[in-house]
Amino acid sequence: MRPIARLACAALFALALPAAAETVYVRAGQLLDVESGRLLPDRALLIEDGRIVRVDAAAALPAPAGARVHDLAGHTVLPGLSDAHVHLFTDADVHGYRRLGISLPQATLTGAKNARLTLEAGFTTVRVPGAPGYADVALREAIARGDAVGPRVLAAGIAIGITGGHCGDNNLLPYEYRHSGEGVADGPWAVRQKVRQNVKFGADFIKTCSTGGVLSRGTEVGAPQYSLEELTALVEEAHSHGRKVTSHAHGATGIRNAILAGVDSIEHASFIDDEGIRLARQRGTVLVFDIYNTEYILGEGEKAGILPESLEKERRVGATQRENFRKAHAAGATLGFGTDAGVYPHGQNARQFSRMVRFGMTPIEAIRAATVVNARLFGLDGQIGQLKPGFHADLIAVAGDPLADVTVLEDVRFVMKGGEVYKDAR
Incomplete structure (x- = not known):
């Protein structure tokens, strides 16, 4: 096969391959579990292709190599x-x-x-x-x-x-x-x-x-x-x-x-x-x-x-x-x-x-x-409203404790929808 033909075949093969999943890592100073009503300190979320795949203590879930990292360690993170x-x-x-x-x-x-x-x-x-x-x-x-x-x-x-x-x-x-x-x-x-x-x-x-x-x-x-x-x-x-x-x-x-x-x-x-x-x-x-x-x-x-x-x-x-x-x-x-x-x-x-x-x-x-x-x-139960594996990676961050002062939600500093950041005013 000619070199040009080999290059064309390689290009076509590359186009046929699915795009590599983007990995996003979020570090939360504290995370609000809306079901239990508890604030969980020092949590991390791992996100792939716009969905949450893992939520754990930050010490147990370090950022993977090559991940896009958002450090919200000074903020409270809760679902969008x-x-x-x-x-x-x-x-x-x-x-x-x-x-x-x-x-x-x-x-x-x-x-x-x-x-x-x-x-x-x-x-x-x-x-x-x-x-x-x-x-x-x-x-x-x-x-x-x-x-x-x-x-x-x-x-x-x-x-x-x-x-x-x-x-x-x-x-x-x-x-x-x-x-x-x-x-x-x-x-x-x-x-x-x-x-x-x-x-x-x-x-x-x-x-x-x-x-x-x-x-x-x-x-x-x-x-x-x-x-x-x-x-x-x-x-x-x-x-x-x-x-x-x-x-x-x-x-x-x-x-x-x-x-x-x-x-x-x-x-x-x-x-x-x-x-x-x-x-x-x-x-x-x-x-x-x-x-x-x-x-x-x-x-x-x-x-x-x-x-x-x-x-x-x-x-x-x-x-x-x-x-x-x-x-x-x-x-x-x-x-x-x-x-x-x-x-x-x-x-x-x-x-x-x-x-x-x-x-x-x-x-x-x-x-x-x-x-x-x-x-x-x-009709979106299991997809939005919580920060759990399988849910859309929709999350916000505020500088304060919304359980002590709900008005902090009027000043959202960070917004992510589907793994993409649309606001970062920290």
Whole structure:
């Protein structure tokens, strides 16, 4: 064989070989075991191809030759956080009628910007409960390809709701425009069709609304939306396609209807009553209370374009929602971590931890909500939310003890997702 031919064959053979696994070594001053709630001193993690392969005492696990080393000996390391309710495609200073001027391309670019901010805040996985034109699906794929920087995204596609309701419709335009939102569906077969459409275009889960909302024009925040028959059809269709369902629900009746229909989680849960809490416990429905954003809505909302009727609704909602968070926690309901980011500025997600502690949780319970509880809710149990062999190498580092002062999570110094570092501000 000629030398040139031998070189060509060698090159082709090299291309056929799998790439060598990259080994990453992380040294942690202390590591938070979220299951036990213990801080383990002087730990090391060995990572290959974005997954954790070993966790041990640093003395028993030295760095292998050739490994990429990250020395976090002066920091507390814990799993990457997750947020179950993040509106990446909206900004906190664009509410009400201002949103009519936002095109789909602009919203998509805004989503890419906010995805980076969210990841740099330490949130390595998020659930996006609805986006225009399947922009969330596109962003999910762009991040997975490496074309954009952001957390692991679970996309709902287009939120589904009734005519004139909080989800699915847009009530800002007058009748003569003949405008109906892209997620509107009335009746059991119509909601099934919308679920099928979302599945067709790549939704990871389904978002609906079973009550009115705070930030929508013309809806009563506690009033039911969708009948039990319609909600049951929606959930049956989604579950038949292997998709979980979450329902925006403030009012007690709408919360009960959604739980009885079989939804997997309730967003907001502001006016939940004792029966709703009992049903949630009985059926394993996760309650996602967004108890941080009240201050922003009432303090900055008018400047951001939030409608006067929405500000009035928030005045009725905020204090009651926080008291019901306390009641639901005391009763033993499962509480996830979701913030409604986009109502307030992105990147401030961790500010909710201190509110959760103020209204009844211990710091480790709040951290578990944003790790192991959300992992189960997302269907990613065994993949995210813990630092164990086989899990994605998603981890963050803070300079302090989050079990003593949960606000240290508001200043994340180091972020790794899938073995890649996206922030190092030590």
